[in-house]
Amino acid sequence: MMFTQALKHLVLILGGIVVLAPFAVMLSYSLKSPGEIERGTGGFFGAQAPMVDAMCFARNQPDRAALEAARADPPGQSDDVILDRLEAERRDACSMRPAVFNYTKAFTEAPLLRYLLNGLIVTLSIFVIQVVVALPAAYALAKLRFWGRDAAFALVLFCLLIPVNAVALPLYLGLAKLGLTNSYAALVIPWTISAFGIFLMRQFFMSVPDDLVDAARMDGMGEFAIVWRVMLPTAIPALVAFAIFSVTAHWNDYFWPRIVITGDRDLFTPPLGLREFQAGADGSLYGPMMATATIIVIPLIAAFLLAQRRFIEGIALSGMK
């Protein structure tokens, strides 16, 4: 008994380590200086010794006005002294802790806030439209009797089997023909009808007693009123579970935005933003890149922690009736 318990925990802990290790590396890199990352020193947090931002240092060459001002205060110094002093000032102004460097870089090098906003707009639009479509569809499949219902549900199941990548090209061609590439529409429209959402909500609605629907009809509700006033509130746990699946998938999606957003950086979603730090002329900037990655995953982790209890309820589908 004790042994099997210990074994279970051991397996779970090993699994946890495998899943969490890349996260730990990401977090650690986002705090360290480039040198520490390259040499693999500094432990988890790095030494946090002040470092000089080379680009900042190079960008802020003193102009003539600054030189004149330095020459006048105090007057009568040799040019070498003045230049040395200005350089030291410049070095001071451009030196900072690696963690600060990485995270400020993440926001200044690329319009990360814009990308986060794009991510928010896209994932929320997708989720809201998915719910607007999936709830009535799932209600009809679970609670209404009509000709062809089972066939319709079989089609939904079939749609679950179609891999996204298989239909990416036709989808792209369709959107391109409509002139919709490089727009929010291109990011949102292909995902608005979620077979998985319909399936999940249908399974949940099957467990809602028929009497509840009939009671709502007797109380004077129409079918759409039943969907939004009775089914939606009872389905909150399942909806939260679906929200987590949907939002995570589309917040993290790199494949589809990479295809339909070709030029306009204003439409980049957070994962596309990560590319900004990919190997340029002066090599990859791992620190700011990992800082960006950390910032991108924080909203998801926060959302999961907030919804955790409901999420598990939704998956267990208990506590009903």
Added chain:
Amino acid sequence: MATVSLKGIQKSYKDTEILRGIDLDIGAGEFVSLVGPSGCGKSTLLRIIAGLEAPTVGDVRIGGASVSGTRAADRNLSMVFQSYALYPHLTVAENIAVPLRMRRLNRWQRLPLIGGLLGGDASIAADVRRAAEMLEITPLLDRRPGQLSGGQRQRVALGRALVRDPAAFLLDEPLSNLDAKLRAHTRTEITELHRKLGATFIYVTHDQVEAMTMSDRIAVMMGGRILQCDTPARIYADPCDLRVAEFIGSPRINVIPAEADGAGRIAIPGCALPLRHRGRAALRLALRPETLFLTDRAPKLRGEVAHVENMGHEFVVQVAVAGLPSRLVLRTAMPATIGQTVSIGFDPALALVFDAEGRRCRDVTVCEGAAA
């Protein structure tokens, strides 16, 4: 309050016939029970009246007007479900208010948040309070259904039904989820509620005790038909079908095979009776347990006591009689011991005679002094 009448209602799913032609007229303010074993179609019939199912053939009239094609919401009926079917996300007060909100408020007033600003809630709140007071659930108004006991939920379901003034109340086995004590109590309460409201009640149950104690009239249903619809007293004392006689009454009625000879003289195994039939026939005699008594004077049947139940105020005795397919059950004030041989008598005039198909034979006559 309105009349409800059913004309030739039939319902079938694919090849299965559920209802085979139901005709029933329910008067305004009447309490009618639909009673029968499970699968007899009584719940389907109620759902057809409610508009939750459409009949295959037939017409439903409420207050004299046909409602075929009218959806459930527009029939102005209230229904109480077996599972109560309260909205789990709403408080008791909100649950009771739903039928009023759907009818009295317009689309904009029903919207969350904005709706509250538009007003129109005052009359609803007053009506909810009135219904809650009638059912004594005022202290529960702020709770959610999940925090209530079965009996309390049942009251809330009743409250939701009676908060408005419907043409009729439909109740689908509302007591079957309650424990025995609460069931007896609620039975009285629903009957009193019916008297107070004076509304039309249609009550579905499989429990003949509920039907007997609450109704003005009982419709006994079996196999998709109404076998008999009459007052509880007539249903009990004068059933027109053996199945009705067997279904109503507890303990169950005793059925003894009987035969009429060429002259119409009726006899049960081992004893001729002073009853006359119109001719030769295989018959069945049904005798309520209270019509049988233990006697030594001119007994009609003899048997051995097989089982005794002490009810406190009386004994229910099961007697195994040789030649009879089932034990006879009788009520007696005297204790009997198991294994004891007893003699049983009854008044032949109280025997209900049925033919081989179970139909009541009403042309049986009692001839005085002709006992063998």
